[in-house]
Amino acid sequence: MGMREKIEAAAGRYPDRRSAIMPALLIAQKEHGHLPGPVLEEVADVLGVERIWVYELATFYTLFHTEPVGMFHLQLCDNVSCMLRGAEALLAHMEAVLGIGKGGTTSDGLFTLSTVECLGACEMAPVMQVGDDYHGDLDVARIDTLLDHLRRAGSGVPLAPRAGA
């Protein structure tokens, strides 16, 4: 299914096409990686809704990105439960290893590093979300393994089966 068909399918779930803006943006972001102006316009056109409505949502919700992000978006939770379990040290470690600050993207475009609010997985704090996956009970060693793994995946090196992912 192309982007338009997917958006149409999503719109079919609601009595009002405006409701489909959020699902459409998620679809568009999957397709384009992020949501620049022309993509927002296309979403508005497909749904036949006001452009400003699309723009409003694309900026209100944190999962939408109007600016490009790296291939792997490292989203470390640093809310209370993870903080109590050492998230700060992990952040410092990743900043050092990747050579970027919070919010930054590595020059090879591989990693963007962010901290996020509670991921709803505090039983395995500290937790980090990368793409669709949660990685819990993290410590420095596990982070290193994970980053290594991602780096190889990103540079096209075949993946060894992952433990605990």
Next chain:
Amino acid sequence: MVRVTIDDHELEVEAGSTILQAAQSLGIEIPTFCYMKRLPPLASCRMCLVEIAGLRRLQPACATAVADGMAVRTNTPLIEETRSSMLDMLLANHPLDCPVCDKGGECELQDMVMAYGPRRSGFRDPKRVFHSHDIRLSPVIIMNVNRCIQCQRCVRMCEEVVGAVALGTVEKGMDTAVTGFEGSLASCDQCGNCVEVCPVGALMSFPYRYKARPWDLVETDTVCPHCGTGCQLTVGSRKGEFMRVRSKEEHGVNRETLCVRGRFGLDFVASRDRIRSPMIRRDGALAPISWDEAGAYLRRRLSEVGEKSAGGLVSPRLPNEVIYQFQKLMRTVFRTNSVDCSSRWVMPFDMLGPLARFYTRAPLQEVLGSDRVLVVGGNVTEENPVTEYLLRDSVRRRRVQLLILSARPSRLDADARAVLRVRPGAETVALAAVLAELTAAAGQVPGDHTSNGGSAASADDGRQRLAAALLDGKRATVFVSVDLLRSPQSRATLQQLDSLLQLLQALGKNPQMQFLFDRANQLGAWDMGALPMAFPGWRDVADSTARASLEQAWRAEVSAVPGADFGAMLDLCEQGRMGALYIVGSDPLASFPDRGLVQRGLGAADLLIVQDAYLTETAALADVVLPASGYGEETGTFTSNEGRVQKISKFREPPFEARNNLTIFDFVATLRDKVLQPSSPDEVFDEIARLVPAYQGLTRQELGPDGAFTKAAPVSPAAGGAVSPPPQDVGNGLVLVTGNGLFHNGYLSERSEILNTVADEPYVEMSSQDASRLGLIDGSPVVVRSARSELTAKLKVNRHFPEGLVFVPENYIALRLNALMRRGEYPCPVEIEPAHTSLTAAAAAGTRPLELDI
């Protein structure tokens, strides 16, 4: 009704009222930011919190409905502390740059802090700064996000009142900011209502920026000259120079709103193409002379013309006093009934009488109180924007069912219950069909004809839904666009309308009707008798009682012979039978839908007198040009579409040698050895109030800030009964219609630098189907060709347009649109092709800049 106590005052209010409304009725002030009278409460600013006995928490007065027995306090120490705390929090991040803020001195936040605010703040951390520079959202709107207090008035105004949905809110929490799509408002209506409702200096008018401090301004309340809605506005000038326009929440049909023309289009008053001194044609060219010389010259030319027939055309943008006095001048001094006030259409006078019975001279709000509102013709969004705001409001908030029958789509279609899209020129047939449907349906069991809910309704469907809705309703209001008068079928169309109104009457729907005029004083012009068949008060020139009373009042003889309308005057000219043709404030060469005819006619009159503020194309053809005051330079009154007479005020002096219109009429009368009494605007108004029945009893003093309503004129009923429409062939090719665009409605707007900046360049609008069939590309130049001429402009594809419809706005002088038209043929059949195939012709016909031969 419920009984409530507010601060120990007991009162009864309607159930459902809010505490804020109840308090206001007692004169108790409760501070608000996010509250807007015309919209449902948002309750987000929390300034209006009050105490309700029995409730633990403070409640927002703006959003809390009163309940029987409720006891409210609005002034306890807790409330005072809370208000002060809200303001303290707002100020914590508000840049205190009041000295360089355009809003300084009229800022609600400043005032509120003064009244309720803390006297000191403990805040010492750095303030939030979004941007260090202000953002130019559009040519007329500029934003300082740092100052925004998030009341959302602007966004709600834009979406809910104006319907433009151009402004929005991005990000969340502390990062929340108001802006347009991708940070731009380049393609919004530019109405500036967002600027008007902004309580602080966040949204600002770019043209007014850094121009004045509010306390430097002399403010003058007056009425907008741009369309017949009759919006009130307040002009701010400084040292006699025009600075800005604002609207006032308390006054006028428009309250705090205006459209782009009213808010930003008044800078035409400083337009540079003013006529500086009287001019006469000498060796084929206009040459400036003094008033005295002009008098001598004109006296001679007038005596040469002698008793040969005369004719007069006066603009419906001029005040009642001017128009009244002009028709009196023509009738008594020139001894002719050939007076007209429209250069764009013919008003079939015999239909004026019957329709007058239904014309409801009452506030729009009241007329919109019907549960069914039918709009016939036109595009109210672009022609009467503020009327459109009220229509939208009545649909969205008062569950009025809106029905539309028109050729041109408009933004309001989206809010309509039924839209009957007709082919231009087929309005008459469509009205007849609705009438038939309604007659048939009325015979059936009521309630049997509910709408079938279909969305993309066919014409049949639309007609049925429309008729069914009218029949189901309790009361019906019909708005008639003057677009319909452009058609050679206008008489038949008005007959159908009359029959429809009569049927609605018979069905007990208590029909009301108003015209949607696109000229500020069109109704006034008719009332004042700028009509060849009617005296002031819509009275037939054949009516001997009316004539006798006027003759007595004017101490002059008045002809009983019907005069010529402007088209007929041109015929007289062509036939060499026109002595003096006197044109006041009108530019028929640019607007009459047959440019060739006007050109020939004006050239063939013995004597062409043009009295105007601006050097129009028509003035350039005159024998004598008399410089007159423009809008804002003389006082008077306008009568709006509602039938409301409102004062227009003077806020600047006429420049150069220009004189008041009334003074010039006196001057011309004396040249024919007549005296035209009285001659001050106030005295003329008094005479109108004496002699025009609908104005009887009005005094200028009593025209308060909201004006006064004229009365429906008692008119002789005409023969009723539905007449079948004449058979007509509208064909199925492309047909061109014209009208106003949002940014332009001619003459005045064309002279506004700001409107010219925001307006699109001239465009040709058509459906996507037609465009793709013809291989035309949106945004590229196309040639529109009629039997007469052609023009070139940018194509604008409109996916709401029906096939066959071509629209070109009438107000781009350089386009010479009226050169394509032929009298008696409207809509005008055209062909369209991409511009490159005939580049040379295009350059010759369309895009040549205006040159005056002076």
Next chain:
Amino acid sequence: MSERVLLRNVDVPDGHLISAYEAGGGYRALAKALREHTPDEIIELVKNSNLRGRGGAGFPTGMKWSFVPKQANKPKYLCCNADEGEPGTFKDRIIMERDPHQLIEGMAISAYAIGAETAYVYVRGEYVLAIRRLEQAIAEAHAKGYLGTRILGADFNFTVHVHCGAGAYICGEETAMLDSLEGKRAQPRLKPPFPAVAGLYASPTVINNVETLVCVPHIVSRGADWFRGIGPDKSPGPKLYCVSGQVRRPGLYELPMGIPLRELVDEHAGGALQGRKVKAVIPGGVSASVIPESGLDVRMDFDSLAAVGSMLGSAGVIVIDDTTCMVKVATRIVEFFHHESCGKCTPCREGLNWVFKVLRRIEAGQGAPDDIEQLQGLCKGIFGNTFCALGDGAAMGLRAALAHFEHEFTAHIEEHRCPFH
């Protein structure tokens, strides 16, 4: 340990598949409801069970359902609140990932009770696995006739759609969720009208939390008395507790409503980490006020916690030990609320920002003597005056932290540093 009801399937291998769910007796409650009860009887049953909403506010579920107008010419909607944004909370995720059919069955019965034919599950966008599992489960349930038209032969049609959130805590607030579902910026709505009367698309709408909905099948199959027999009568039932933070065995625990907090932390979750002592516990997600160690005997139910000035909230129990700086915890919590404020109302948007700036300064050792007074003043301006409960929760939490741990704040200000570093 008592019987696990809500979590009985979570450890079953492939428990998310319909086969496993059916094998464990799944969808029998739905069949029973459709065959043996009228919608009104189900509402009555749920009323009698005294089930109170598990999303945070503890509103009686049966009563909420009864507000839905019986005759309405508009469609009715059921919305499942699976936004689970409250820090410290993860119960809904585990149910959706490992036992999605339990939720679908709960929704089907609830929809039947209120007369809804359409439901939206608003799942936070981060929960990718939960979303996938739910969608798969919905497809399975359709295939088996538990969803769709004429369900199990009864005169009942019902469809469930998953709506993905996109990262905004405020979407958990029920009216903000409705705006979000309608494609608007998620901001709370004015009440009245209440959602039960005019909610989603201005139609009657019931919003319930995941855990609330999964209680329903069990009430139908085992009866209201069984449910009321667990825990305090006014706030009964099996309850999911999310334990996290500085504790030996963080995890999801199903235990009766009303067990003492101390028992939960010390016995079930194994108490403080090696060599440390519990200093304080946040009992119901960060919106709930912190309880110092001395208060841990409080029982975990709506009324008992409210009585001590805190709340059960989402039952996200966060354990804080004596190595941790309370100023830091308080600052992080305020940072969260400040970040997640939707921006609608003045006190929350502006006030929390101000509070955060002051706290950050104190934490960094740059506090001024009157800062605490200023914080108190700000809490006063915010508390009770915000549009929704987000701002309130933030102010209340900070007040509790100041009340119980003022000495830690003053130490920061006086020593110009964090005493824990």
